[in-house]
Amino acid sequence: MTEINLENHSPELEALCNEFRANNRISPENFELYQVKRGLRNPDGTGVMAGLTLICNVHGYLIADGELIPDVGKLTYRGIDLNDIVNGCTAENRFGFEEVAWLLLFGKQPTKSQLDNFREVLSSCRELPEYFAEDMIIKAPSKNVMNKLARSVLALYSYDGDPDNLSLENNMRQAIQLIARLPTIMTYAYQVKRRHFDKKSMYFHPLDPNQSTAESILNAIRPDRSFTDEEAKLLDICMLIHAEHGGGNNSTFTARVLSSTGTDIYSAISAAIGSLKGPRHGGANHRVMTMMNGLMEGVKDWKDEEEVSDYLERILRKKVPDHSGLIYGIGHAVYTLSDPRAVILKKQACKLAEKRGMKDQFDLFERVEQLAPEVFAKVTGKPKVMCANVDFYSGLVYEMLGIPSDLYTPMFAVSRIAGWCAHRIEEMETCGRIMRPAYRSLSKSIPYVPIDQRN
Numbered sequence: 001m002t003e004i005n006l007e008n009h010s011p012e013l014e015a016l017c018n019e020f021r022a023n024n025r026i027s028p029e030n031f032e033l034y035q036v037k038r039g040l041r042n043p044d045g046t047g048v049m050a051g052l053t054l055i056c057n058v059h060g061y062l063i064a065d066g067e068l069i070p071d072v073g074k075l076t077y078r079g080i081d082l083n084d085i086v087n088g089c090t091a092e093n094r095f096g097f098e099e100v101a102w103l104l105l106f107g108k109q110p111t112k113s114q115l116d117n118f119r120e121v122l123s124s125c126r127e128l129p130e131y132f133a134e135d136m137i138i139k140a141p142s143k144n145v146m147n148k149l150a151r152s153v154l155a156l157y158s159y160d161g162d163p164d165n166l167s168l169e170n171n172m173r174q175a176i177q178l179i180a181r182l183p184t185i186m187t188y189a190y191q192v193k194r195r196h197f198d199k200k201s202m203y204f205h206p207l208d209p210n211q212s213t214a215e216s217i218l219n220a221i222r223p224d225r226s227f228t229d230e231e232a233k234l235l236d237i238c239m240l241i242h243a244e245h246g247g248g249n250n251s252t253f254t255a256r257v258l259s260s261t262g263t264d265i266y267s268a269i270s271a272a273i274g275s276l277k278g279p280r281h282g283g284a285n286h287r288v289m290t291m292m293n294g295l296m297e298g299v300k301d302w303k304d305e306e307e308v309s310d311y312l313e314r315i316l317r318k319k320v321p322d323h324s325g326l327i328y329g330i331g332h333a334v335y336t337l338s339d340p341r342a343v344i345l346k347k348q349a350c351k352l353a354e355k356r357g358m359k360d361q362f363d364l365f366e367r368v369e370q371l372a373p374e375v376f377a378k379v380t381g382k383p384k385v386m387c388a389n390v391d392f393y394s395g396l397v398y399e400m401l402g403i404p405s406d407l408y409t410p411m412f413a414v415s416r417i418a419g420w421c422a423h424r425i426e427e428m429e430t431c432g433r434i435m436r437p438a439y440r441s442l443s444k445s446i447p448y449v450p451i452d453q454r455n
């Protein structure tokens with residue numbers, strides 16, 4: 001008997017893959033033929049309507065006479081414009097992430113005393129269960145912090161005295177604890193990754209209960225624990241604009257799909273983290289920076305639009321690593337003319353770049369944002385209104401804030417957990433039916449062949 005060598009590119013593995021290729025072709029025309037909504041998208045690109053929500057609205061286009069008309073993007077949390085939340089918190093010079101988490105979970109802006117109370121509860125829940133860090137994080141390091149977040153969230157099930165109780169009260173307790181603990185898990189996982197894989201020092205600074213979530217993250221990742229109020233407030237803005245994006249984004253939908261089965265919160269949230277890690281979703285913020293670093297090296301004159309366009313064309317033609325053919329940070333399933341979060345981040349990135357002497361880098365990002373749609377149209381022959389999405393400028397802001405690249409996508413997760421929890425609870429409290437779409441089968445009936453008659 002030949003042993004199967006499972007090493008990458010081994011002839012045996014290649015033979016197995018060829019077996020798969022020979023028996024698993026579905027031609028793209030079949031999607032149209034059977035009216036299957038590839039990617040759960042209608043023929044005009046809009047999403048298939050899969051649910052009702054009170055939590056958020058994502059507006060990116062208008063429909064007039066059955067035609068999709070591109071529009072300026074608008075994002076509202078519980079009916080309130082995201083820009084107004086950011087401007088309100090900035091004008092009052094206070095942190096906003098905790099307030100947004102309350103708004104998303106409970107449906108109304110908190111009063112001052114409700115907010116003070118909620119902040120205290122969150123900070124009292126930040127510590128991890130006894131021996132959790134030792135057993136789940138330090139003893140089993142992961143190269144990837146998102147992977148460690150997902151595994152840790154799943155492991156929290158075993159530390160919960162009542163993990164499968166689906167009452168609103170229990171879901172709410174678990175949600176609040178998860179929102180508070182995920183940043184702690186993230187910073188511990190990062191320290192362990194640094195020590196184990198990067199051979200650098202690892203430090204676990206004590207938590208300070210008086211700090212906001214953004215401050216506690218900076219406290220945990222800076223070797224000397226120092227940061228300015230301005231830096232913490234900017235990180236807080238980054239967190240609140242990533243906190244929620246409707247029920248249809250892939251990770252939130254994942255959390256809702258799992259929740260619709262009646263599974264526990266830890267299973268649903270760890271699956272959502274796995275979804276967010278993907279480079280077409282939250283993982284794009286990390287890929288944007290890798291892509292831009294490649295572009296900075298590959299383009300001699302950053303101001304030369306032709307040279308930048310040529311490089312973007314090479315990306316789309318899959319000639320540049322990672323050979324995905326994607327210009328990361330550009331395009332969106334809903335937004336057309338603009339993603340309001342990218343607009344906010346761009347403004348912050350520009351301000352910070354001027355201060356940090358990184359204006360040339362910022363200008364190059366802006367050039368890519370402007371050129372990408374026309375290069376896309378040239379290469380695909382399909383003109384498309386596309387804009388920078390939330391992931392385009394976030395990595396640049398994080399880099400200028402001294403946040404390590406290992407934490408770009410995890411920062412998204414520790415923010416979005418507020419939205420995931422709100423949607424899980426909404427799914428369980430207001431829907432109550434298992435999600436179960438259909439797949440059209442293209443297989444034909446064939447007879448079973450006894451093993452000694454097969455060739």
Ligand SMILES: CC(=O)SCCNC(=O)CCNC(=O)[C@H](O)C(C)(C)COP(=O)(O)OP(=O)(O)OC[C@H]1O[C@@H](n2cnc3c(N)ncnc32)[C@H](O)[C@@H]1OP(=O)(O)O
Nearest residue numbers: 045280281282284325326327328329330331332333389391
């Ligand atoms: C937090 C977030 O998730 S924000 C999004 C983060 N992701 C990225 O930045 C990755 C780059 N962008 C993309 O891949 C896409 O624009 C997505 C995933 C965001 C949206 O994808 P879709 O909803 O399928 O976009 P849309 O319907 O406009 O796409 C039409 C076609 O253009 C392609 N396309 C869209 N954007 C890009 C891009 N930036 N680079 C290359 N091709 C693109 C799509 O892959 C799709 O190709 P297909 O017809 O061969 O399947």
Ligand SMILES: O=C([O-])CC(=O)C(=O)O
Nearest residue numbers: 244245248249250333390
């Ligand atoms: O809505 C989407 O498809 C992706 C997105 O921007 C998000 O989840 O923030």
